[in-house]
Amino acid sequence: xxxxxxxxxxxxxxxxxxxxxxxxxxxxxxxxxxxxxxxxxxxxxxxxxxxxxxxxxxxxxxxxxxxxxxxxxxxxxxxxxxxxxxxxxxxxxxxxxxxxxxxxxxxxxxxxxxxxxxxxxxxxxxxxxxxxxxxxxxxxxxxxxxxxxxxxxxxxxxxxxxxxxxxxxxxxxxxxxxxxxxxxxxxxxxxxxxxxxxxxxxxxxxxxxxxxxxxxxxxxxxxxxxxxxxxxxxxxxxxxxxxxxx
Numbered sequence: 001x002x003x004x005x006x007x008x009x010x011x012x013x014x015x016x017x018x019x020x021x022x023x024x025x026x027x028x029x030x031x032x033x034x035x036x037x038x039x040x041x042x043x044x045x046x047x048x049x050x051x052x053x054x055x056x057x058x059x060x061x062x063x064x065x066x067x068x069x070x071x072x073x074x075x076x077x078x079x080x081x082x083x084x085x086x087x088x089x090x091x092x093x094x095x096x097x098x099x100x101x102x103x104x105x106x107x108x109x110x111x112x113x114x115x116x117x118x119x120x121x122x123x124x125x126x127x128x129x130x131x132x133x134x135x136x137x138x139x140x141x142x143x144x145x146x147x148x149x150x151x152x153x154x155x156x157x158x159x160x161x162x163x164x165x166x167x168x169x170x171x172x173x174x175x176x177x178x179x180x181x182x183x184x185x186x187x188x189x190x191x192x193x194x195x196x197x198x199x200x201x202x203x204x205x206x207x208x209x210x211x212x213x214x215x216x217x218x219x220x221x222x223x224x225x226x227x228x229x230x231x232x233x234x235x236x237x238x239x240x241x242x243x244x245x246x
Contacts, residue, residue, distance in 0.1 A: 019236045
């Protein structure tokens with residue numbers, strides 16, 4: 001059984017490296033277009049397009065996979081599993097709270113969702129030296145190695161994809177997509193990860209409400225934040241191994 005990891009924004013696949021090493025299972029880390037991977041011609045970077053991209057990647061495997069998503073990767077895995085549940089044995093997301101109708105996008109996302117304001121944001125970011133960007137990511141919870149990899153991947157393609165992706169997902173879209181997953185006659189076994197210091201994804205109350213709608217298990221990561229897989233890879237791997245193997 002292959003474990004497939006999918007990251008989000010503003011990330012690249014290297015964020016998973018320490019956790020994958022600790023996990024000790026056969027795994028791959030997929031990079032969504034624009035986030036460490038080239039953007040194909042004609043790709044519009046909406047959530048629908050990322051869901052279709054991920055389904056295409058999963059179709060390459062010989063059997064259903066264990067699918068793990070972080071940040072927007074958590075949205076991609078949910079939407080891919082909704083479209084093709086037959087391709088997924090188990091699904092893990094750490095942004096289930098975003099699927100609650102009461103979820104409000106965080107401040108930066110709201111800027112990105114506004115035409116003009118989002119473009120101005122990334123124009124300003126382009127002028128920030130790479131070392132300052134790395135320092136900002138580390139201060140927010142990334143490891144130095146992960147922060148450097150993410151900073152090096154930043155550029156016009158990522159910015160364009162961020163704007164299109166977030167604008168395609170203005171509420172109530174996230175709640176509607178979570179409802180679609182809940183409405184599946186048969187869902188993959190599902191785990192909702194709740195990092196208690198993650199301030200981007202709605203918090204424990206909203207995440208638990210979504211987990212209840214999905215009939216999902218819940219795993220708490222007390223004291224860890226949005227980038228839990230870099231903050232404590234051994235603990236994250238233990239949590240995942242318990243769900244995937246035990």
